[in-house]
């Protein structure tokens with residue numbers, strides 16, 4: 001695997017405010033990375049440094065073997081900033097064509113690529129509309145289309161689906177999923193279930209520090225946990241589940257949800273759980289192998 005982004009001892013201050021402190025991580029080619037953390041954790045600052053919009057106070061960032069601001073990265077890294085703006089006076093097609101030509105495409109290629117990316121975000125029908133005539137969600141999708149112009153190797157999307165209705169949010173998730181592996185994505189979002197479905201790596205920032213860096217999110221976390229949602233969950237159920245062979249810990253994470261930690265035993269735990277539920281005539285809503293990203297990050 002090739003490392004496409006390497007960040008070492010990164011720090012960024014705004015005056016006396018320390019926004020990032022000693023951040024270190026590596027991202028491999030084709031990873032889909034979730035950048036998560038509470039408000040003010042430093043996500044946008046980190047994005048801005050990787051894109052070259054901001055300079056760090058100290059530390060290094062290496063992208064495809066180059067400094068963030070260097071010419072060889074032109075066209076290889078693109079980004080959708082959180083507050084991306086379009087010019088309201090021009091049509092969607094004209095703006096995207098302009099950005100494509102800025103990337104060095106001739107007029108004909110720029111038009112073809114504009115049409116390609118508009119199709120990807122399902123907006124071909126508004127190509128001739130001015131961006132001021134579009135809804136917020138449509139403008140967001142135009143900005144995503146812009147980030148996909150050319151053939152970027154790395155795409156950073158800050159809150160790509162924020163403000164989109166469920167159908168369009170799903171379409172954008174499907175689009176990202178379809179490009180997974182070909183493009184290295186870094187996605188920032190407060191929607192953990194969305195990131196969980198799309199990402200294989202998570203960077204968790206808290207108060208400017210990277211407090212968790214997990215690779216192979218799904219592979220490493222599955223297997224030793226089961227997340228169980230029960231109807232009318234009560235203490236007796238938790239206690240009986242805790243007594244099953246192989247179970248090492250049972251934690252209630254929501255009013256109807258248990259996260260069960262276990263070590264492998266000859267009988268699969270999901271089977272013994274189902275038998276126990278059936279025997280006691282309890283009703284379960286869902287049994288899932290592994291833990292949700294939310295439980296991985298916020299429940300010890």
Ligand SMILES: Nc1ncnc2c1ncn2[C@@H]1O[C@H](COP(=O)(O)OP(=O)(O)OP(=O)(O)O)[C@@H](O)[C@H]1O
Nearest residue numbers: 014017018019037038039040041042043044045046
């Ligand atoms: N231009 C700036 N001037 C001063 N302080 C700033 C500036 N930009 C960010 N900060 C501060 O740096 C810290 C990190 O901000 P940042 O915007 O990177 O957080 P974030 O994780 O993106 O937050 P959110 O989830 O709310 O978008 C915050 O304390 C913020 O107030």
